[in-house]
Each structure stands twice: as C-alpha cells, then as structure tokens.
Amino acid sequence: MQKSSSPALNQLLRVVRSCKAIFWEFEAAPATARAASCDWTRHQQAPGPWFPPPGPRLFSALPALAPSTEEDWWNRPEDTARQVPGEAHYQLWAQLANIRDQGTLRQAERRTRGKPNTAYPFAPVTAYLNSRKRNGEFDDTVLDLWARQAEILASKPSTDRNVYGPYIMLLPPRVLAAVTLQVAMNHFLTTFSMHLGFVKVSSLSYGIGTAVRQSVVIQQIRSKWKQEQDRRRKVRKVLKKGPKGPKGAAEGGELRALAAELRELGEYGAQIDESWLEDHESFQDRMAALKYGWAGLKRETGELQFHALQGPPGGGPGPKGRNWQKLNMLRAMESALKWDKELIVKIGSSMTKLLVQSAMYNTLPERRDEFGNLLPAETSRVFFHERVRNTVLNIRGQSLGIVRIKPEVLAKMERSHSAKASMTEVRHLPMLVPPAPWKTPFSGGHVLTPACIMRGYEERLADRSSTVNDATYATMPETYDALNFLGSIPWRINKQALAVVDEAWTRGGAIAGLIPRSPPVQPSTSLTGLRTRAMPYNLMTQGFVSFDLHCENRTKAADWRKVSAEQYALKCDIEIKLQVARDYAQEDRFWYPHTIDFRGRAYPMHANLQHLSSDDTRCLLEFADARPLGPRGLYWLFVHASNLAGVDKVSLADRYQWTAENLDGVMDSANDPFGMNGDGAGKLWTSASTPWQFLATCFEIRDALASGNPEAFLSRLPVHQDGTCNGLQHYAALGRDAEGGSSVNLTPADKPQDIYSRVARLVAIQVEKDAQVGNKLAQGVQGMIDRKLVKQTVMTSVYGVTFLGARDQIANRLWERKWSEDDKLVRQTATYLARITLKELGNMFQSSKVIMNWLRKVAGVVAADNHPVEWTNPLGIPISQPYRKEVKKEIWTAMQQINMELGPRPDSEVHKSKQKNAFPPNFIHSLDASHMMMTALACKENGLSFAGVHDSYWTHACHVDVMSKLLRDKFVELHARPLLAELREELQRKHPELNLPPLPEALDSTRQFDLELVKESDYFFS
Known part of the structure; x- marks a missing residue:
C-alpha cells in the first residue's frame, strides 16, 4: 500500500x-x-x-x-x-x-x-x-x-x-x-x-x-x-x-x-x-x-x-x-x-411527589357570569398519596403506600381512545427499514435505542458483563448471522384478518377465544361483614354472617379480583396489538429486530404484535414477500388448515382429506366469518383449536382457489411445522433412546405418535386398577382421564416441573371442568393423579430421567461451590445461569420509605436450588435454540423465508418440503456431536477443583437408536 x-x-x-x-x-x-x-x-x-x-x-x-x-x-x-x-x-x-x-x-x-x-x-x-x-x-x-x-x-x-x-x-x-x-x-x-x-x-x-x-x-x-x-x-x-x-x-x-x-x-x-x-x-x-x-x-x-x-x-x-x-x-x-x-x-x-403535589386539571374552564364578569377556572388535583392496608391484594397486615388517581380523570382517559393512545408507550415498535445488523454485543437492531444482543443485560450495558463480552461475532458467528437473517425477514399486516379481529373486538369480544371486553361480574359483598361476637357461635342472623360463609365470600372476592386482573391485562394487550396493527396496516413491509435470551433462544424486540404471541395475534401477520404456491403449495395449505383445526393426530394424507371434505365450511368461514348471529356460531373456524390462524388460512385457500390457477397464486401465509414435545425429542436423541424416540416421532411411522394420549391411557389404566380396589379418589375420576388433563404436565415435565407444579396443573384442569366445588377434594384428587402421571412418564422415558438427574447433580456440585452454572451451546453462545440471591433494602425517598428488591448483584451468593433445578430445562432450551438457528441459516442458504417459534418453524407453503428436509438434517447434525461429554469436559475445565459426576452408565443400555432414522420420519416435525 x-x-x-x-x-x-x-x-x-x-x-x-x-x-x-x-x-x-x-x-x-x-x-x-x-x-x-x-x-x-x-x-x-x-x-x-x-x-x-x-x-x-x-x-x-x-x-x-x-x-x-x-x-x-x-x-x-x-x-x-x-x-x-x-x-x-x-x-x-x-x-x-x-x-x-x-x-x-x-x-x-x-x-x-x-x-x-x-x-x-x-x-x-x-x-x-x-x-x-x-x-x-x-x-x-x-x-x-x-x-x-x-x-x-x-x-x-x-x-x-x-x-x-x-x-x-x-x-x-x-x-x-x-x-x-x-x-x-x-x-x-x-x-x-x-x-x-x-x-x-x-x-x-x-x-x-x-x-x-x-x-x-x-x-x-x-x-x-x-x-x-x-x-x-x-x-x-x-x-x-x-x-x-x-x-x-x-x-x-x-x-x-x-x-x-x-x-x-x-x-x-x-x-x-x-x-x-x-x-x-x-x-x-x-x-x-x-x-x-x-x-x-x-x-x-x-x-x-x-x-x-x-x-x-x-x-x-x-x-x-x-x-x-x-x-x-x-x-x-x-x-x-x-x-x-x-x-x-x-x-x-421525587418526580412522583412533585406530580402528586402539582398535577391539576380543569373541572370548569374560564367562563363569564350573567353580568359578563370573567370567572376563573376551577381546578382539582389529579393524584393523591395515601397509605392503605393491602387487603385488596391479598397481602394481610401490610401498610402499603399508593398513588390514587381521581376516578373522573381515569374514566375520561379510558373512554377517550386518542388520549389513551397518546399516553400508552409501546417500546421497540417494528421497523420500517431493515434492522441494523448485529456486529457486536452492543450494536445492532434498532437505530437510536441502545440495546444488547442478549436480553436481560440492557441495564448492565456499561458494565459489559463478561458473559456478554464473550458473545462476540468471532466466538459465535452463526448466532449473529442467524439473528440478522431473522431480522431481515420482512412482514406485513394481513388486512383481511385484521378487519375480522377488529370487528370482533368492537362487538365486545368473547368470540373464538377472544376475552370479553366487559369486566366479570363482581360477587355480592353484602354478607361479608363479620362481627367478632358471632364467631364462637357460627350463627347467621340479620346483620351477621357465619364464619364459614364469611370465608367463602372472601374466597369468591379474591377469585374475582384475580380473574379481573388477568382479564384486564389481556384486554390492554389486545388493544395495544390492534393499535399497532392499524398503524402498520398500510405499510408494504416492516421488520422485527431479534435478540436472544441467556439460553440462546431468539425473540423479536417488539413484545406485542409479533409471531411468538397468541393465536389472535399470529393471524394478523404474513410474509411481505409473496411466493407462488407451485405444485405442492395448496397441499400444504390444506394440511396446515387441518393442523390448526386440531385434526393433527392423523396421517398427512388424512389431514389433507379432512380439509378437502370440509372445503365448504372453509369457504363459508372466509366469506362470512360472523354469520347471521354476528358471533360466528356454527361456523367451522370458531370450532378450530386455533380459530384465528385457521380463519387466516381459510382466506388464503379461498383466494388461491378463486384465482383459477392455484399453482401461480402468490401466497404470503406462513405455514408451520411443529415438533412433537420437542424437549423430549432432544432428551431421546441425547440418550439414543429408541423407545422414547418412537413415542415422540423420531422414528418413521404410518401415522404420528401422540405422547399425550399415550400417557393418558397409561394413567387411565392405573386409575381403573385403583378404583377396583376401592380407592375413592380413583373412583371419582373414572372415565375422565384424557390427553387434555395430562398434556400440560407431560409438556412441562421435560422442563423440570415439580410435583407441586404438576398437582396444580391437573387441579386447574379439574376446576375448568367444574368437576367439584370442594376445593379440598380437587386438590387431593390432583395430588393422586399427578403422582401417577409423573410415574408413568418416568417409566416411558428412562433415559430422559437419567440425563435429567445427572444434569441436576452436575449443577448441584457447581452451585455448592458458589459458582453459577456456565456453559457454551453448540453455536458458541456463552450461557450463564443468572440465578443469585436477591438483595433487599429499605430505601428512604422523598415520599416514603420503600422496601425493594434491588435484584442480584454480580458478587451475590448464587441461588443453589435454582441453579440446580433450572439447569436441565435451560440446557435443553440451549439445544432447541441451536437447532432453530442452524435451520434458519440453512433456509437462508437455500433462499427460503423463515420464522421460528422455538419448536415451530414457519415458511411459505411452496417451501415446506425443502424446510422439512433441512430441519431434519440439522437435528441429526446437532446430535451427532457428543453433547453431554462436551458439556462435562467444559465444566470440568472451568472448575478443575471440583469432582464432577461421570456420565451416567445407565445410558449405555438405551443407546439403541439410529439418529439417521430422523431423516425418514414424516412426523418428527409436521
């Protein structure tokens, strides 16, 4: 030079x-x-x-x-x-x-x-x-x-x-x-x-x-x-x-x-x-x-x-x-x-105190009296600082400092949509130009907003945590390339779906899974008063109420508050999503910059209107770039419609046939979603398991058939390929477990295996046996055991669900069915069923149980020495479990004393139980994140559009066959590595002073599965 x-x-x-x-x-x-x-x-x-x-x-x-x-x-x-x-x-x-x-x-x-x-x-x-x-x-x-x-x-x-x-x-x-x-x-x-x-x-x-x-x-x-x-x-x-x-x-x-x-x-x-x-x-x-x-x-x-x-x-x-x-x-x-x-x-x-003291609003504007004299405006305070007993939030005996707003002001803001929109901040809205590519851990994504490539580290940008510092392009180039590719996929609003969702919400919600806009009815509180002198006698007289009835009324009031809180939060979320969708409806394309969590899973930075959200949100999004359906595109649209309708436990041919046989219902749903009654009653789409995405698919099928040449029809609808209990698929591959792998569709079969139905059958058999010997709890649930009752427990078992967690999950299903009004009986029955469910799962997936226990032991040894469990996932992402004990402090402020958790500090003691119990699910999450990114990069090389929802991969209908082959190839490539041996070697290298347990010998007896069979399994992802 x-x-x-x-x-x-x-x-x-x-x-x-x-x-x-x-x-x-x-x-x-x-x-x-x-x-x-x-x-x-x-x-x-x-x-x-x-x-x-x-x-x-x-x-x-x-x-x-x-x-x-x-x-x-x-x-x-x-x-x-x-x-x-x-x-x-x-x-x-x-x-x-x-x-x-x-x-x-x-x-x-x-x-x-x-x-x-x-x-x-x-x-x-x-x-x-x-x-x-x-x-x-x-x-x-x-x-x-x-x-x-x-x-x-x-x-x-x-x-x-x-x-x-x-x-x-x-x-x-x-x-x-x-x-x-x-x-x-x-x-x-x-x-x-x-x-x-x-x-x-x-x-x-x-x-x-x-x-x-x-x-x-x-x-x-x-x-x-x-x-x-x-x-x-x-x-x-x-x-x-x-x-x-x-x-x-x-x-x-x-x-x-x-x-x-x-x-x-x-x-x-x-x-x-x-x-x-x-x-x-x-x-x-x-x-x-x-x-x-x-x-x-x-x-x-x-x-x-x-x-x-x-x-x-x-x-x-x-x-x-x-x-x-x-x-x-x-x-x-x-x-x-x-x-x-x-x-x-x-x-x-200090700002809150000043706001309470000075924020005023005009109750009456300046005006003139009948004599023409100018009258000053009348003002009133907006906010008030008070202390209350926190009984309304079910925390007894605590004095809580609150800021109360004047009801008239809040009601006015709630009624005024424009005022509410002006006061509601939505962070990280979708971008109108492609995101800045990630090149360092602290530069990429949005233009003006400082961000970190790893979620959860935004507040520590200046500290430059060692974990984030190690997350450079040199150490994990595939991750950077995958995130940049995911962020480069342009999206747009599905205007047909938006019109229907918007209309359903305008009509009051409560249609096809939408929550109702009106709040739940508050239970009567006229009989909640309790006089102390009436308690010993448990009497009910005029003006008094028995202690049992008093407790029952309080329980109903607490349940109402909980339901109201959940419903209002969902209502706010829907309104924000619809507002963002309306704002972007006229845009030809927009983009979602992506980041990863500490396990390596990718998420869009925008939290509301994005494809990882709920069914009524996913239906609003479609790819901005259209692709002709080609010879196989319409077939996959039919299969996709069957999957969304809940008919996904049969062969692919039967799924296609189901949509073909119900084509009249598909067309009717697309042409007249609400029907004569205005609530969609009797329409095919409202009975689907994911009704809103099914309706969007109905629109796409109708338009493709109406075009006269479906193969040339330009389609934008994302078509999904979903894994079967993906966490158990990774466990079965780690242990080369032939029996477990067969249960989660790692091996070829004529029709898909349904792990949830299989567990439900085993639980039902055990319940029948117990009922025959006089078990009252078993007799009470005879004939009620189905896949829905055990699905959540089976799904979360791979992620370390505890026995109490499994009990609560089954209890919730029993309450949803209104099986009994006796809460004590419901919990006893749920405890009984949870014990059987976890036992049958352990019998079915022995290698998974062995691996999970080994991972817990390894994490326990590391955490016992006051070290967080840290490892590197297959794509080079440095992972550190952030579980440390919280630091609590009393903070004296301008308004009052505030007791706050300041969060864990880098030098805080590690939370040993969380480090131990969270390691198995976090390790599996790091593997499914690697699989998703490897598939994304393969799709990029082959010119495919791609979006990932952890264990659900999306692309255009014409490219489903190509993506299906790529994701199977990448799964085999991932698990061809000795991942458990690499993990132990890395942890031992980081902590040479520790005596880590060896790899479990019990896995040798289960290593009978040939990974190459995954490439031939039609239902591995389907």
Whole structure:
C-alpha cells in the first residue's frame, strides 16, 4: 500500500482511525445515487454506484440530517428536505427518527397532533402537554419542576436532594413533566391499577426513574453524534484542501492510498469503491455533496449546556453553586447507564411527589357570569398519596403506600381512545427499514435505542458483563448471522384478518377465544361483614354472617379480583396489538429486530404484535414477500388448515382429506366469518383449536382457489411445522433412546405418535386398577382421564416441573371442568393423579430421567461451590445461569420509605436450588435454540423465508418440503456431536477443583437408536 509523509494526510488518517470511518460510504456516494429514490428493498439490483444497504454506518449518519427543533422540523419541511439530496431521503429520516426510530410518521402525526418531537422518547406526551397549555392543564407540574431545579441550583437543602438533584438537572422541565405524566398514566391505563384506581408508590417510582434514565441516554447519544460530526468536519477540511488538489487526488496519490487503507479497517471500516475516484468531475461532485445535511444544523455544543441552568420563567435564583452542578451533571450524564436501582427509585420518587403535589386539571374552564364578569377556572388535583392496608391484594397486615388517581380523570382517559393512545408507550415498535445488523454485543437492531444482543443485560450495558463480552461475532458467528437473517425477514399486516379481529373486538369480544371486553361480574359483598361476637357461635342472623360463609365470600372476592386482573391485562394487550396493527396496516413491509435470551433462544424486540404471541395475534401477520404456491403449495395449505383445526393426530394424507371434505365450511368461514348471529356460531373456524390462524388460512385457500390457477397464486401465509414435545425429542436423541424416540416421532411411522394420549391411557389404566380396589379418589375420576388433563404436565415435565407444579396443573384442569366445588377434594384428587402421571412418564422415558438427574447433580456440585452454572451451546453462545440471591433494602425517598428488591448483584451468593433445578430445562432450551438457528441459516442458504417459534418453524407453503428436509438434517447434525461429554469436559475445565459426576452408565443400555432414522420420519416435525 502506498504510504505518504504528508502531515495533512497523516492527520486525516489519525482522525479517520479514531472514528473508524463510520460515515464514509454515506458521504462518498455519488450525487446521482443520493438523489435517486431510496428503494431499500431492491438496492442490490440498482444499476451503477449505489448506497450501501441500511446498516450501522448509514443509520448513524442519518441523524445528522435532523432539524434542531420540532418547529424547524414541522413548520419548514421544505427547508429540511433541501438539506437532503432527494425527497425519499427526507421521508426515510422521518420514518427512522419518529418516536425513537420505532413508529410510523402517520402514527406520530396522529398521536402528537401533528408535531413529532424526535429529541426524546416521550414525544406523544410532550405534545399532549402542549395541547393542554391553552387550558392550563398540568402546567403546574412544569412550573414546579422549574422551581425544583432552581432550588437545586441554589443548593437549598432537602431530603436526598444531593443524591438525585444532579440527575434531574439533565433534562428540561417540560420533558421531565412529560416523562412523569407518561409513565404515571401508562401505569393506570395498561395494568390492573386501572381496575383498582391506584398504583403502588414503589412500582411507579421505579417506572418514572427508569424513564428519566432512558431520556438521559437519548440525550447522551445526541451529544456523541455532535462529537462525531466535529470529527467529520475535520475530515472534510483535509479532503477539500488535499496536498495535490482535487484533480490530483482523484487521479491517484494519497487519497487513493487513503481509500485502500480505509478498506482494511476493522468491522466498522469504510466500504469505498475506488471507481468513485476516476475523474475530476465526479470528484468535484462528491466534494460538493459533502455539504448536504450541514446547512442550518443547530445543535447543542456539549453536555454542560442544559436548559435547566437558565432558571425558571420570570426570574429566580442565579447559578449559585454552578461549578458543583456542572461537575455532578457531567458525572451523571457519563454514568447514565450505570444508575443503580436505589438511585432510580429516589429519582422517580421525587418526580412522583412533585406530580402528586402539582398535577391539576380543569373541572370548569374560564367562563363569564350573567353580568359578563370573567370567572376563573376551577381546578382539582389529579393524584393523591395515601397509605392503605393491602387487603385488596391479598397481602394481610401490610401498610402499603399508593398513588390514587381521581376516578373522573381515569374514566375520561379510558373512554377517550386518542388520549389513551397518546399516553400508552409501546417500546421497540417494528421497523420500517431493515434492522441494523448485529456486529457486536452492543450494536445492532434498532437505530437510536441502545440495546444488547442478549436480553436481560440492557441495564448492565456499561458494565459489559463478561458473559456478554464473550458473545462476540468471532466466538459465535452463526448466532449473529442467524439473528440478522431473522431480522431481515420482512412482514406485513394481513388486512383481511385484521378487519375480522377488529370487528370482533368492537362487538365486545368473547368470540373464538377472544376475552370479553366487559369486566366479570363482581360477587355480592353484602354478607361479608363479620362481627367478632358471632364467631364462637357460627350463627347467621340479620346483620351477621357465619364464619364459614364469611370465608367463602372472601374466597369468591379474591377469585374475582384475580380473574379481573388477568382479564384486564389481556384486554390492554389486545388493544395495544390492534393499535399497532392499524398503524402498520398500510405499510408494504416492516421488520422485527431479534435478540436472544441467556439460553440462546431468539425473540423479536417488539413484545406485542409479533409471531411468538397468541393465536389472535399470529393471524394478523404474513410474509411481505409473496411466493407462488407451485405444485405442492395448496397441499400444504390444506394440511396446515387441518393442523390448526386440531385434526393433527392423523396421517398427512388424512389431514389433507379432512380439509378437502370440509372445503365448504372453509369457504363459508372466509366469506362470512360472523354469520347471521354476528358471533360466528356454527361456523367451522370458531370450532378450530386455533380459530384465528385457521380463519387466516381459510382466506388464503379461498383466494388461491378463486384465482383459477392455484399453482401461480402468490401466497404470503406462513405455514408451520411443529415438533412433537420437542424437549423430549432432544432428551431421546441425547440418550439414543429408541423407545422414547418412537413415542415422540423420531422414528418413521404410518401415522404420528401422540405422547399425550399415550400417557393418558397409561394413567387411565392405573386409575381403573385403583378404583377396583376401592380407592375413592380413583373412583371419582373414572372415565375422565384424557390427553387434555395430562398434556400440560407431560409438556412441562421435560422442563423440570415439580410435583407441586404438576398437582396444580391437573387441579386447574379439574376446576375448568367444574368437576367439584370442594376445593379440598380437587386438590387431593390432583395430588393422586399427578403422582401417577409423573410415574408413568418416568417409566416411558428412562433415559430422559437419567440425563435429567445427572444434569441436576452436575449443577448441584457447581452451585455448592458458589459458582453459577456456565456453559457454551453448540453455536458458541456463552450461557450463564443468572440465578443469585436477591438483595433487599429499605430505601428512604422523598415520599416514603420503600422496601425493594434491588435484584442480584454480580458478587451475590448464587441461588443453589435454582441453579440446580433450572439447569436441565435451560440446557435443553440451549439445544432447541441451536437447532432453530442452524435451520434458519440453512433456509437462508437455500433462499427460503423463515420464522421460528422455538419448536415451530414457519415458511411459505411452496417451501415446506425443502424446510422439512433441512430441519431434519440439522437435528441429526446437532446430535451427532457428543453433547453431554462436551458439556462435562467444559465444566470440568472451568472448575478443575471440583469432582464432577461421570456420565451416567445407565445410558449405555438405551443407546439403541439410529439418529439417521430422523431423516425418514414424516412426523418428527409436521
């Protein structure tokens, strides 16, 4: 490579190396390419020079184009657009930046009444506060925040002000008010607190403090952008001067050498094409293009220029103690990611106290009396701080600090859909451009929101845990590639399904598994009073009630509260899903960035509308890219419909035949989902086991047949292939267990084996035997044992379900059937059935039981030495079980004393029982995660679209045969390795001082299974 002794170029190289040339390819693009339409989905096919695909470097460059204020943004969009070469770029930036790069422009415009604020993550509430400014609503909170910050500047003493003071100085008062109000209303509108009318001080304080921290992080990111922009200015100055002028540099010399060196930089190195430096004219165009995005750019000049230092409106204390404030604010800014839970609670509590004291709303606006005199507006407080006995939450004897909301305000917010939408924060919305690819543990996914590739480590980003530090691309490239592939799959909303779900919800729910919108009827409380003097006599007289009836009424009230809480939580979830689906219904495509949990399982970052959610949510999603059905696509649509209907315990041919025989019902469901009664009664789709996905399949089958040429029909519906009790499949493969493998379809068969029905038959046989010898419990459940009764226990047995857990699962099934109203009898019977079920499972899967016990022993030895169990999964993911003992502390805050669990610390003692009992299921989860990612990468190599739900793999109907072969090949490839031996060797290497138990010899007697048979099993996944 050509070297240069030019001081200017040496300086340039130092600058470029320091920032790793993050923005080079964005700046160096030809003007013609920049002015072209930004069709990101077809960028690879574009002729000539072109922008690189959206990635970390391009995404980091886009924020430089943002106007400095929302007024610049909204009132002068034409000026802003002129800063960007091409209207498409302006639209792209608008979509990227709105509400932390997560939502659509239309969504932001509607929710913020036309003025999105891209500076902070709580733009909807900032606009909500602005919209209330005319009536003076909530403005007292903003003014009080000015006063609070002025008191901090004046060093006025107060409880813990020296602790939280520097931190609340980091944001302007209006933003702090928006954050506080947003979180408070979000707690009331999206949790069971809506039903109770209050929220615990501890949870509200922690929520507000966390939101303040997030806002400071956003401000910190913007400040770093400013620093990066300064570096870029230096680069441009050197480039413009050039030792030989633009023409000489273009023809060759140091600039060409610089381009070559930049290509050799690390993972963030520039991707500069030397063909861009061919002639003088193109070089001049590029130099002129460097000016775009900078004209009119007005940003903060550094971390120490804070709005709060200006004092409150109308004057106030001067900058007393300013140097101290600067120092502490700088420290707070730099350590924003390191705020511990205690500090977060103190900050949130101070904001909560201020909200309770100052938040007002107008009960009556300003008006004139009959004489024309102006009457002032009448106001009332919104929030109240109280202490109550926590009997309503079934925790007796505790005094609980709560924040209660005025019922009229809450009712108004609940009735107003637009107000509720503006107050509800939805994190990590689907992206309108492909996610930034993961290249390090801390860079990837969303653009502006800091994230970690491993879920659960977000609050420890600055600590750089050793587990996450080891999760680099070099150690686990397949995992990075798989996550990037999963995130690159474009989705869109199934508008036909959305219309039906939306209509069903509008009609009150309670259709095809949807919860009812109306709350459950509250039981009568007229007889719950109990007089102490009546207790010894157990009497029932007027005004009194017996002790037994009193306890029964209390139990009914507790059950009602539990059901109400669950139903309200589901109601909020459905409303959020539908709102997101409506917002994205007009988008051609959107993307889900993925992360992994500590076991390696992949999840979309968005928590509501995604394919890992419930049946009524999955039906709303389809692949954005359509594929023709081809010769086998319609066949798999028919099989898929049968699976969703619950007819999945028969052969594939019989499943196809079932759909063919019920085709009239399929067409009727698609053409008239609700029927004459408006509730879908009598329709085929409402009787399916997964009705909403079945209905979406009905739409697809109808449209394919109506096209006249099903093979050419462009299908977007994901078709599933599901494993059979996948955890037991992995156990059977680990132990080479022929009998166990046959029970979970690892071996070829004419029809699928149903492990749940098989266990149910064995349990029923034992119950019949016990009933014949006079067992009263067995006699009570004769003829009632079926697969549904034992399914959950069988499914969770592989994940370490305890005996008490199995008992509760079976008891829940008995209660659902209203088998008996005697709770004691139900629990006794469930205990009896749980014992038999677990015994029969152990007899069926002896190798699984041996492996599970060995894994527990190994984990017990490691945990006994106060070490967490750590291992590496087959794809190189470093896994560390996070179970440590919680640290509890009494925190004195501005409002009250709060008892909180601060969570485990890195130096906390490990939780030995959790480390031991959780290791078997976590190890199996790490294997199914590896299998899913291996299959995903194989699908990528073969040009397939793919989505995974742990043990359910999705693709287009035309590609099911290809995916089925790939997933079987990858399962065999995974288990061909001596996984248990590798695990023991790694643990022994990590802990050479420990005497780990050897591999179980009992497995030698069960190693009779040939893994290659899995490739021939039609029902391994089906």
